[in-house]
Amino acid sequence: MINRTMLLAVSLLMLIMSSGCLGKQEINDLAIVTAVGIDNGENNHVKLSVQIVRPADARGQTGAPSGGTGEPIYSIQATGRTIFEAARNLARFSSRRVYWAHNFVIVLGEGYARKGIADMIDFFTRNHELRMTTWVVVTPEEAGQVIATITGMEVVPGEAIDKLFRYNQIVAEAPGTNMMRLQESFLAEGTEPVLAKVQLRPRGISNKNPDQFGSLDQVVLSGAAVFEGDKMKGWLSPSEAKGLLPFIEEVDSEIMVINCPDDSNNHATLEIKSLEQRVKTRFVNNQVKVQVAQTANANLVEMGCEQPFTEIKDQMTLALKQKLENQVLKTASAAQKKYKSDIMKIGQVFHNTYPLEWKQIHSEWNRYFEKAEITVSADAKISSPVLKIQRFVKGDGLSLKSK
Structure with missing residues (x-):
């Protein structure tokens, strides 16, 4: 009995060890x-x-490629009646099996996005190799050209776009939408998808032509594409995208440039260190009313005003409040009047507040959103993390005062 048990254990162990290599894939074959x-x-x-x-x-x-053996990337292209057929047709040009697990980004051409992206969402969410954290963006240019252009300081263009998203919150001019968030906004009621906008712009300087600025194309991440359902309707400008971000994701940092009081030729720069937003909805006489309240804490990071900070702090705070409010109203105007698409997730807030009423109007929500009354109020605090309370002037060593 013992011998049989040992024999069975050894057999199972050998089976496990041998089966572990059955599904292996050599990197040289991928x-x-x-x-x-x-x-x-x-x-x-x-x-x-x-x-x-x-x-x-x-x-x-x-x-630069190591040893000068070739380019660091190789781009191939195929067509098909569906994405899967086109993916299979890539085998005509690739001597290795196409492997999707390390993909950084999916770039959609504007023409394709306006036609509809439902098939793209379906294909890539069913693909077991693809990570749901893969970024999805839209470009007004040819998507194939964008992914084939070596830009920036990275060897691999896909990795360059991935790192742009990592540091995108510093600028806060484009949403960070991955496949998971795209699928969620596409399937959910009370919100519409919005994707970041990428473009190729002549920004870099070649080492071979240092006197020619813009001799190298660079990927620029700024602005957003607005959707209704699966079809793209248009673009948000960078400033409109700024106003949208607090509605769909956390904003960790943002730069605000304001005019100096009584001197529009000079400016002060503020860095918003925290921004909290609360959205409330009401349903009065069959009309949706929306109240947006923001609370911002900002640091003075650059002082170009003649007056000391302590003397104009209240005026600067008021200017910051007005700028925050106008930013949201500008985004709301684009969403309601220009695109008639609820990219601000107002519908989800309304659904949570009025579940019974939502059942009655959800099929016509975009019509209610278009006519919704949106009001914005902002509260702000500005502080200076340094002792210097006015702009730097030559020889002004005695102006270091405490706040």
């Missing part, structure tokens, strides 16, 4: 995708572009 571009193709087809990293050529730390 085409590792780091960025995906989707555009409209001819004859109502989908044009799928993928950026494949070449590990042997992407090891250099300065942006």
Whole structure:
């Protein structure tokens, strides 16, 4: 009996050890995708572009291929009636199996996004290799061109866009939407999808042509694409995107430049260190009323005004409040009047407050949102983290005073 038990245990152990290698995939047999571009193709087809990293050529730390053996990325493109058919057709050009697990970003061309992205959401959420944290963006240019352009300080363009999102909160001009958030906003009632906007802009300077500014294209992350359902309706400007962000994600930092009191030629720069927002809805006489309240704490980081900070602090605080309020109202105007799309998640707030009324009007929510009365109030506090209370002037060593 003991011998049989030992024999069975040894057999099971050998089976486990041998089966562990059955599904192995050698890295040399994989085409590792780091960025995906989707555009409209001819004859109502989908044009799928993928950026494949070449590990042997992407090891250099300065942006140049190591040893001069080749380019760090390899881009291929295929078309199909569906995304999956186009993905399978990539095998015509790739000597390795396309592997999606390390993809950083999905770039959608504007034409494709306006036609509808439901099939893209369906395909990539069903793909077991794709991470739901993959960024999704829209470009007014050709998506295939964006993912094929080596930009910035990174060797791999897909990684460059990924790192732009990591530090995007410093500027706060574009939403950080990944596949999980896109799927959520697409399937949920009371909100519409919004994706970041990326563009190629001549910003870099080539080492070979240091006197020619803009000789290298760079990826710029700023603004947003507005959707209704799965179809893109238009763009939000960077300032409109700023006003939208508190409604859909946390804002950790933001820069505000305000005019000096009685001197519009000079400016002071404020860094918002915390921004809290509360949204309340009311339903009065079959009309939706929305109250938005913001509380901001800001630091004075650059002083260009002639007057000492202590003398104009109240005026600067009032200017900051007005700027915060106008920023939200500008975004609300674009959402209500221009696009008639609830990208501000007002519907979700209304649903939580009035669940019974929501059942009656949810099918016509965008019409109610379009006519909703939105009011904004902001409260702000400004402090100076340094002892200097006025602008720096040559020889003014005695103006260091406590706040």
